[in-house]
Amino acid sequence: MAGGDSTALAALYDRYGRPAFSLARRICADEGIAEDVVQEVFLAVWRDPARFDPRRGAFGSWLMTLVHHKSVDAVRRESAVRRRTVPAGDDGDDRSAPAGPGADQAALGAVVAGQVRDALGALPDEQREALALAYFGGYTQREVAALIGVPLGTVKSRMFTGIQKLRGKLGPLFGDVPGDVTGGAR
Numbered sequence: 001m002a003g004g005d006s007t008a009l010a011a012l013y014d015r016y017g018r019p020a021f022s023l024a025r026r027i028c029a030d031e032g033i034a035e036d037v038v039q040e041v042f043l044a045v046w047r048d049p050a051r052f053d054p055r056r057g058a059f060g061s062w063l064m065t066l067v068h069h070k071s072v073d074a075v076r077r078e079s080a081v082r083r084r085t086v087p088a089g090d091d092g093d094d095r096s097a098p099a100g101p102g103a104d105q106a107a108l109g110a111v112v113a114g115q116v117r118d119a120l121g122a123l124p125d126e127q128r129e130a131l132a133l134a135y136f137g138g139y140t141q142r143e144v145a146a147l148i149g150v151p152l153g154t155v156k157s158r159m160f161t162g163i164q165k166l167r168g169k170l171g172p173l174f175g176d177v178p179g180d181v182t183g184g185a186r
Contacts, residue, residue, distance in 0.1 A: 009046045016060060017042075020067045022138045027071035033078065037070045060147035061129050064137055112173065119169040127162030130155050 020041065024034035045052070045063065052062055120128055133144045141159065145152040 006046075009042065012045065012063075013042055016063055019133075019137045019139060020063065023064060023067050023136050024071045024074075026136055027068065028074055028078075030078075033074050034071070037067060037074050041066045041070050057125075057129070058148040061133065064133060068132070068136075115173055116166075116170065119166050122169065123162050123165055127158045127165070130158040131162045131166075134159060 017038065020038045021034055024037040025031055028034045028037060041063065044066070052059060056062070120131070123131070129148060130144055133139045133147060134141060137144075139147065141155050142152055144159075145155040148155070
């Protein structure tokens with residue numbers, strides 16, 4: 001793809017387009033924005049494929065990291081646009097609704113999301129990568145193993161250990177629930 005080969009780009013898109021879109025849509029919560037993010041990422045990869053350094057990890061992981069960062073940037077950009085275009089206290093609806101339980105839940109959700117993000121950020125790269133590809137990218141453990149180029153057992157171990165660490169950090173937040181840390185059926 002270094003020579004601007006569009007067939008190589010098409011092959012990459014065929015392999016990574018669906019999981020990239022899935023991740024972008026989960027972060028952006030808007031299909032249109034997610035489509036734009038995926039297009040930007042693949043265009044950036046096509047324009048400058050040398051940005052990928054195989055010594056730092058697998059291509060799929062690197063690509064999903066790009067999608068994640070671009071998605072977060074897009075959400076921040078949209079949020080900033082909304083703040084600038086909607087005056088404080090004006091949501092476009094003339095009716096005034098008191099802040100009720102929905103506002104409390106939204107605030108609590110934001111706090112919890114921040115704590116989960118912090119806990120994920122504290123994990124070693126290998127564990128965070130495996131968990132992100134599986135839970136945010138929609139990959140199976142077998143697909144994660146193929147993407148990052150490690151044995152399936154290694155992926156399972158990284159995910160199990162990562163989940164245990166998350167549980168240790170987030171247990172007080174959610175209440176320590178005994179049982180299967182992988183979330184499987186008992």
